[in-house]
Amino acid sequence: MKTLSAKFLVLLLFIFLFGCGSSRNVTRTATDTTVDLSGRWNDTDSRLTAEKMIEGLLNSAWIDDFVSANKRKPVIIVGRIKNNTSEHIQTKIFSKDIERELINSGEVKFVASAEERGEVRQERAEQQDYASLESAKKLANETGADFMLKGFISTQNDYFDGEAVKFYQVDLELINLETNEKVWIDTKKIKKLVDQDEYSL
Numbered sequence: 001m002k003t004l005s006a007k008f009l010v011l012l013l014f015i016f017l018f019g020c021g022s023s024r025n026v027t028r029t030a031t032d033t034t035v036d037l038s039g040r041w042n043d044t045d046s047r048l049t050a051e052k053m054i055e056g057l058l059n060s061a062w063i064d065d066f067v068s069a070n071k072r073k074p075v076i077i078v079g080r081i082k083n084n085t086s087e088h089i090q091t092k093i094f095s096k097d098i099e100r101e102l103i104n105s106g107e108v109k110f111v112a113s114a115e116e117r118g119e120v121r122q123e124r125a126e127q128q129d130y131a132s133l134e135s136a137k138k139l140a141n142e143t144g145a146d147f148m149l150k151g152f153i154s155t156q157n158d159y160f161d162g163e164a165v166k167f168y169q170v171d172l173e174l175i176n177l178e179t180n181e182k183v184w185i186d187t188k189k190i191k192k193l194v195d196q197d198e199y200s201l
Helices: 002-019 043-058 061-070 091-105 114-130
Strands: 075-083 147-160 163-176 182-195
Touching (some): 043 182, 091 147
Parallel strands (some): 075 147
Antiparallel strands (some): 163 182
16 A cells, blocks of 8 residues: 555655646747747847948948048948947957948958957067068067947936837947047937836836
8 A cells, every 4th residue: 555655655655746837938049030038139120220320320421531531442340339238248249240230241350359359459469479481470569449439338217007118219329440430420219109918217
């Protein structure tokens, strides 16, 4: 009788452990598909904002003025994109989306960020000792940037009775590194309505 009871308890334990677990279904989707689960800033917001704002940047008068005066393409570096929201936003993803749009446009030249330059400079310094004289890259021969693109992401939320409005504003500005003149400024706004019981901002 004790053996039967023990087997019954083991069976109940097995059912509890393996029968009550939640199921999960994962479906692969295209990376350019819009998937908005929480209403918060996501990869689609980053990509579309970068595309729209860089299009405006490259169609502005500053670039024609620079090419006319200097007879060459301007050199740009992306500075800090500051997250002024309460959310955890990977601003590096947004920065890379911006870099991709700038480089692929063919309208400007682009130089590495401060973080990237440190690694490249270390490699170049090591080449002076370990690479052949013919293949070692010269020191102090970097291309200096003419302009820095920087900005910030801000948000303002409103919530009432299970509905929330998520409002994002992205501000970017292009600064002449020699004169500190701001030659271009633009703003992109995103508004989302989220309808969900017990929504948490």
